[in-house]
Structures are given as C-alpha cells and as structure tokens.
Amino acid sequence: MPYKDPALRKQKASGYSKKHYEANKQAYLDRNSAQKAAKKDQWRAFKRTLKCAICEENHPAALDFHHIKRSKHNKKVHRLVANGSYKAAIQEIRDYCVVLCANCHRKGHHYEHWGIPVDEPNYTQFEEWFHSKSTKILDTP
Secondary structure (H helix, E strand, O other), X not given: OOOOOHXXXXXXXXXXXXXXXXXXXXXXXXXXXXXXXXXXXXXXXXXXXXXXXXOOOOOHHHEEEEEOOOXXXXXXXXXXXXXXXHHHHHHHHHHHEEEEEHHHHHHHHHHHHHOOEOOOOOHHHHHHHOOOOOOOOEOOO
C-alpha cells in the first residue's frame, strides 16, 4: 500500500535504499572499480594514438597538452583526468589544445618569452603554436 504522505514516502524509500546498499555494498564497489579501470584503459589507449605536433614524439608519458589560446575558461586537462572526467578531457584536447612532447612544450614557452632563434629547425611550428609575444628574434650562430 503506497504512502500518501510525501515525507513518509521519502523516508521509507531512503531506508530501503540504505538497506539495499549495505546488503550489496561489495557488488557496488566492485562495479565502480571495474568502471574506473575501463575508463583509465580508454584514456591510455587514446593517449597512445597521439604524437607531438612539432617533433612527432609519441611516447604517452612525454606528451603534454598546450592550450592554443590562453583563457581563464580553459579547463586543465590533468585536472579533468585526475577527476575521472576522461570524456571531457578528450573533448578539451580536441577543441582547444595542441599535443606537444614535454621538451617541445617547454622550449615553446621559453621561445614565447625570449624569442625564437633563427637557427631553430622547427621555427615555423613553434611560431604557429606559440605566437611569440616578443618580436625579437635571436641571432644565434
């Protein structure tokens, strides 16, 4: 027989939910762990398909994600991944980022501040992804 009083109905449903969870707690925890592991595997598989836009390094541990346009609204990819929002992280990368290896990423930010040397073999790629704030070009022998 249903309860006509909404507060009593909510209280009974809450009590049933708690009992059900306690009786099946391990099943819920196992399912949650399996889902997290599957998402991590999908993230690792996605990252294995990427390579640096400048030097074509493809080791997943060496890849960074550089936001092409800086904005306070950019979402940090490492935070999305840490929170388990892999789908949102992939979307952020596809919409707003360029994939760079750690070395090229750091070089690019250095060049952004100090200027790109003329003898840099990947001059055009660095200029494309790190629109240099300074107009100076370094003359290095």
